[in-house]
Amino acid sequence: MTLIRMQTGISGLDEILHGGLMKAGVYLVRGEPGSGKTIFANQICFCRAATGAKVSYVTLLAESHGRMLEHLAPFSFYREDAIPSEIYYVSAFHALTDGGLVGVTTFLQSEVRTRNVELLVLDGLVSVSDAASSGQELKLFVAELQAYSALMGCTILLLNSVGVGDKVTPEQTMVDGIFRLRHELSGARHERSLEVVKFRGSSVVGGTHTLRFSDDGIAIYPRLEACQSADSSKIGPVPRGPALATGVPGLDELSEARGYPQASVTALSGAPGTGKTLLGLHFLGLATPEERALHFGFYESPALLIEVATNFGIDLETLRRAGTLEFIWQPYGALHLDELSQRLLSAVKRAQCKRVFIDGFGGFLSTPAFEERSTAFLGALCNELRRLGATTLIAVETQDPNAFVLPMPTHGISGVADNVVRLRTEETQGVVRRRLSLGKVRGSRIETALRELKLTGAGLRVVDDATNDDDLAED
Amino acid sequence: MVKVLIVEDEHSQAEVLTMLLRLEGFDVAVAVNGHDALTQLDDVRPDLIVTDYMMPEMNGGEMARQIRARPLHGRIPIIMTSATDARQVEQHGAYYDAFLRKPYLWDDLFVIIKRLLPSSRQQ
Numbered sequence: 001m002t003l004i005r006m007q008t009g010i011s012g013l014d015e016i017l018h019g020g021l022m023k024a025g026v027y028l029v030r031g032e033p034g035s036g037k038t039i040f041a042n043q044i045c046f047c048r049a050a051t052g053a054k055v056s057y058v059t060l061l062a063e064s065h066g067r068m069l070e071h072l073a074p075f076s077f078y079r080e081d082a083i084p085s086e087i088y089y090v091s092a093f094h095a096l097t098d099g100g101l102v103g104v105t106t107f108l109q110s111e112v113r114t115r116n117v118e119l120l121v122l123d124g125l126v127s128v129s130d131a132a133s134s135g136q137e138l139k140l141f142v143a144e145l146q147a148y149s150a151l152m153g154c155t156i157l158l159l160n161s162v163g164v165g166d167k168v169t170p171e172q173t174m175v176d177g178i179f180r181l182r183h184e185l186s187g188a189r190h191e192r193s194l195e196v197v198k199f200r201g202s203s204v205v206g207g208t209h210t211l212r213f214s215d216d217g218i219a220i221y222p223r224l225e226a227c228q229s230a231d232s233s234k235i236g237p238v239p240r241g242p243a244l245a246t247g248v249p250g251l252d253e254l255s256e257a258r259g260y261p262q263a264s265v266t267a268l269s270g271a272p273g274t275g276k277t278l279l280g281l282h283f284l285g286l287a288t289p290e291e292r293a294l295h296f297g298f299y300e301s302p303a304l305l306i307e308v309a310t311n312f313g314i315d316l317e318t319l320r321r322a323g324t325l326e327f328i329w330q331p332y333g334a335l336h337l338d339e340l341s342q343r344l345l346s347a348v349k350r351a352q353c354k355r356v357f358i359d360g361f362g363g364f365l366s367t368p369a370f371e372e373r374s375t376a377f378l379g380a381l382c383n384e385l386r387r388l389g390a391t392t393l394i395a396v397e398t399q400d401p402n403a404f405v406l407p408m409p410t411h412g413i414s415g416v417a418d419n420v421v422r423l424r425t426e427e428t429q430g431v432v433r434r435r436l437s438l439g440k441v442r443g444s445r446i447e448t449a450l451r452e453l454k455l456t457g458a459g460l461r462v463v464d465d466a467t468n469d470d471d472l473a474e475d
Numbered sequence: 476m477v478k479v480l481i482v483e484d485e486h487s488q489a490e491v492l493t494m495l496l497r498l499e500g501f502d503v504a505v506a507v508n509g510h511d512a513l514t515q516l517d518d519v520r521p522d523l524i525v526t527d528y529m530m531p532e533m534n535g536g537e538m539a540r541q542i543r544a545r546p547l548h549g550r551i552p553i554i555m556t557s558a559t560d561a562r563q564v565e566q567h568g569a570y571y572d573a574f575l576r577k578p579y580l581w582d583d584l585f586v587i588i589k590r591l592l593p594s595s596r597q598q
Contacts, residue, residue, distance in 0.1 A: 024578065109494065143487035150578035151491060 009047020250462030270423030509538025536567030
């Protein structure tokens with residue numbers, strides 16, 4: 001019998017497992033009370049039932065399942081009409097109290113056989129552990145379940161609470177896979193995660209992955225850099241072609257590439273007010289149906305950005321209405337790193353965006369996991385954006401308005417960016433002027449001289465310092 | 476009642492298979508390796524044998540070869556099962572009637588059992 005996969009219906013999980021659970025496998029789902037084990041298992045049940053499969057959900061509770069179902073009802077995966085014909089909730093409480101482990105084994109085997117179920121969940125393995133006279137008896141219980149599930153082609157999920165110490169228990173050595181759910185406080189935030197501790201028959205994306213609840217149930221966000229290292233084909237060849245115009249008069253001429261090289265990542269670094277956002281809006285303003293654009297922002301609302309752009313003659317509203325430009329705004333600091341990257345990358349994929357502006361880098365910096373994963377994460381994110389053929393600008397805020405350096409620590413952005421455009425302001429004779437210089441442009445010779453970045457009624461333009469452009473009105 | 480001899484060193488496998496066969500109305504005996512099975516043959520007198528290949532003391536292939544050599548038991552249908560490479564098992568291919576790669580499904584085993592049993596002995 002070849003190994004057949006069974007999709008779980010939990011967003012991100014099948015990606016981590018490289019295709020889903022193994023049919024006829026026995027899996028342990030471990031976690032503290034409240035970590036989401038019950039929802040995790042039920043979501044898989046409803047997914048399988050939606051394919052026409054029969055499912056049994058066995059608890060070891062004395063009370064009815066009404067309360068659990070009440071808690072499941074708000075989730076979009078829940079279908080009342082699937083119960084009990086497709087998903088059958090049943091208690092094995094009396095089987096355990098009357099017959100011990102043998103009683104539960106017989107009960108479960110009968111449940112699988114008589115209802116011909118594809119998936120069986122046993123919620124409350126801790127009660128079985130407590131009833132076992134020894135670790136050996138518990139091992140035998142799992143071994144028999146395993147032998148039975150293999151013969152009957154039934155996948156089994158065993159849900160087990162983790163107590164203090166989280167020590168290795170006998171059943172962990174027996175099962176085909178272990179999912180560890182965690183929820184921990186990180187500052188004032190609740191951080192939930194999933195780790196696939198063990199998975200027989202296939203490699204998985206290792207380490208911990210962010211787990212989030214929404215109206216749709218559980219979603220897992222695989223660690224971007226881990227997914228990429230697990231599949232090197234994802235770091236494929238970078239699309240080549242003519243550079244994309246910057247939309248800022250005078251800026252294209254500063255590099256041999258004549259713009260931002262196609263499928264490259266550009267760091268726009270500068271203090272607040274140096275023109276980063278406007279530089280990005282110029283770039284987005286050149287969007288066409290062939291070069292769709294995305295603004296991925298954390299600060300200003302789309303309405304405000306459209307208004308600002310309009311003031312400088314950049315018509316983003318028409319582009320937005322035509323579907324050529326999309327704005328995705330996310331609350332600052334509310335989303336996890338991998339949730340952000342998935343939002344960004346799925347939008348780029350969906351619309352096949354060629355012009356992307358991330359405004360700004362601080363939105364990623366503010367996430368709890370960034371400090372630990374910065375360089376690896378950024379490398380993976382940039383690789384993925386390049387692979388998708390997106391030419392990306394990232395606004396990176398520096399603190400000192402007179403400085404050209406990137407924030408310290410640099411968090412790897414200067415290393416992973418293909419191009420660096422530095423912005424600053426300086427005051428001469430009582431007049432504040434914006435300055436621009438190119439740090440690097442991928443595969444291109446550049447003009448390194450400091451230039452003035454003039455803000456006019458028509459937006460930004462780069463002028464030679466020697467050029468007297470006093471006729472241009474400073475806005 | 477049709478008698479099935481299960482030859483299996485994995486206790487839980489044997490236990491589950493026994494239970495399923497009994498539910499289908501078979502009389503079941505269990506041996507833990509080939510040597511044990513040969514010892515039990517005269518007493519059990521099975522109508523069919525379901526055996527694992529990889530077992531301590533005597534594997535399923537050697538057991539099947541010896542059974543075929545016995546005038547009294549030489550025609551008992553034998554179903555060989557194994558999780559190991561089929562090529563290893565094939566060297567004894569002349570001595571068994573059907574092969575199932577582990578893990579196999581009960582439904583598949585049951586179909587083979589019904590096919591191998593004479594119609595007069597069907598459950």
